[in-house]
Amino acid sequence: xxVDLVIFTIIDAQLRVLLxxxxxxxxxGAWALPGGFVRVGESPRAQGEDLDAAARRELHEETGLDPExxxxxxxxxxxxxxxxxxxxxxxxxxxALVRPDLAPIVKAGGxxxxxxxxxxxxxxxLGLAFDHGEIFEVALARVRAKLEYSDIAFDLVPxxxxxxxxxxxxxxxxxxEMDPGNFRRRxxxxxxxxxxxxxxxxxxxxxxxxxxxxxxxx
Amino acid sequence: xxVDLVIFTIIDAQLRVLLxxxxxxxxxGAWALPGGFVRVGESPRAQGEDLDAAARRELHEETGLDPExxxxxxxxxxxxxxxxxxxxxxxxxxxALVRPDLAPIVKAGGxxxxxxxxxxxxxxxLGLAFDHGEIFEVALARVRAKLEYSDIAFDLVPxxxxxxxxxxxxxxxxxxEMDPGNFRRRxxxxxxxxxxxxxxxxxxxxxxxxxxxxxxxx
DNA sequence: TAAATAGTGTCTATGAGACATTATGTA
DNA sequence: TACATAATGTCTCATAGACACTATTTA
Numbered sequence: 001x002x003v004d005l006v007i008f009t010i011i012d013a014q015l016r017v018l019l020x021x022x023x024x025x026x027x028x029g030a031w032a033l034p035g036g037f038v039r040v041g042e043s044p045r046a047q048g049e050d051l052d053a054a055a056r057r058e059l060h061e062e063t064g065l066d067p068e069x070x071x072x073x074x075x076x077x078x079x080x081x082x083x084x085x086x087x088x089x090x091x092x093x094x095x096a097l098v099r100p101d102l103a104p105i106v107k108a109g110g111x112x113x114x115x116x117x118x119x120x121x122x123x124x125x126l127g128l129a130f131d132h133g134e135i136f137e138v139a140l141a142r143v144r145a146k147l148e149y150s151d152i153a154f155d156l157v158p159x160x161x162x163x164x165x166x167x168x169x170x171x172x173x174x175x176x177e178m179d180p181g182n183f184r185r186r187x188x189x190x191x192x193x194x195x196x197x198x199x200x201x202x203x204x205x206x207x208x209x210x211x212x213x214x215x216x217x218x
Numbered sequence: 219x220x221v222d223l224v225i226f227t228i229i230d231a232q233l234r235v236l237l238x239x240x241x242x243x244x245x246x247g248a249w250a251l252p253g254g255f256v257r258v259g260e261s262p263r264a265q266g267e268d269l270d271a272a273a274r275r276e277l278h279e280e281t282g283l284d285p286e287x288x289x290x291x292x293x294x295x296x297x298x299x300x301x302x303x304x305x306x307x308x309x310x311x312x313x314a315l316v317r318p319d320l321a322p323i324v325k326a327g328g329x330x331x332x333x334x335x336x337x338x339x340x341x342x343x344l345g346l347a348f349d350h351g352e353i354f355e356v357a358l359a360r361v362r363a364k365l366e367y368s369d370i371a372f373d374l375v376p377x378x379x380x381x382x383x384x385x386x387x388x389x390x391x392x393x394x395e396m397d398p399g400n401f402r403r404r405x406x407x408x409x410x411x412x413x414x415x416x417x418x419x420x421x422x423x424x425x426x427x428x429x430x431x432x433x434x435x436x
Numbered sequence: 437t438a439a440a441t442a443g444t445g446t447c448t449a450t451g452a453g454a455c456a457t458t459a460t461g462t463a
Numbered sequence: 464t465a466c467a468t469a470a471t472g473t474c475t476c477a478t479a480g481a482c483a484c485t486a487t488t489t490a
Contacts (some may be wrong), residue, residue, distance in 0.1 A: 051297030
């Protein structure tokens, strides 16, 4: 019983996923999703950790990040026989979204040769260990779908942000440009609905400064 | 490692879920979702059955239905410590949709006292065993959500159906009346898109007969 | 002929997409 | 002043909701 994590962030205007290099067989030397086994206990009293807790623990172990500051969500469970050549392993996959201002901490803290942020483009040809390529594909599709109808874009942006910055997140994740005017219209509806509020100050850019906002509830 | 099934059908114009009465402790005498343990093997060669295969096997064992003729889909995995008081059990939940013309077979084949179709209304107050109440709630929410943007309505209707019949399925599942004209408009778009085709004959009713259709691809 | 229900048409509001235009800062 | 980009406005089209109306069958 394992958990695997598909951890996304945005670095250099690219959507990226954290991968770790395997140090042992099988798939020694290949890149894989971070993950590990769930701590389970057989006795009625000590049954071990919750699945969600295991996912948050792995997130912390691999990135050093505080799980409270990262969006983490169950994705699906992968349990084909033979997916791990050693023995039967059923893996509950989670996806996580790390705000880009927190991503550098990961690189500084971890072993750069061991863990690395890979752009999602071309990641399919990397030949991930186990069935991790498939898990990644499912995660990417889920994140893209949820971006359209949920709040998760705010988990890929610093605590304060401008409308153009949020629009870039959409463009990067969906790999498709968004119309500035139409995006602003949708954003203004969220503003009216009270999901967002204006933050003090202006974001200084190369030209006209932009209004700064922050996500309200949470 | 277990699988649990939330099996839906429509009987007497009500959305219903198949529950089984537990014959053993814990929760002896309580109603529970059908399910069972996944057959796992430790050896690299014989690792046991796939998760999806386990779900289909359980479906067949509990209902006698051919899994090929039933929509079945992974829902989520429930793994809180203590959810089974005996020992640690992690359960991968699936939901299934049984066409109403197949549902009577289930009742005829099984032990009526052991397995029963319960209307979803008031099922929360039934006090299901384990965390099955929670699993049911998640499944119901998922089915309702998918009804709006996917094909699953066709899995809750006989192979041929009329527009009013399909509309009733929506009304029953969502517990909300649909406007006949507006529903027909959406239906006609699917017809133009080639998802549906007309079937021979007419459905005889108490008044004007209705045109019969069938779902195309699969 | 009355009742019931299948099936059609219309009006309005909302949101998406495409795109033109204005406003306001920096270099 | 030139340039970049934030911010606003407009036109069109697709769809949803509400609802009035017509068509066709049975009792």
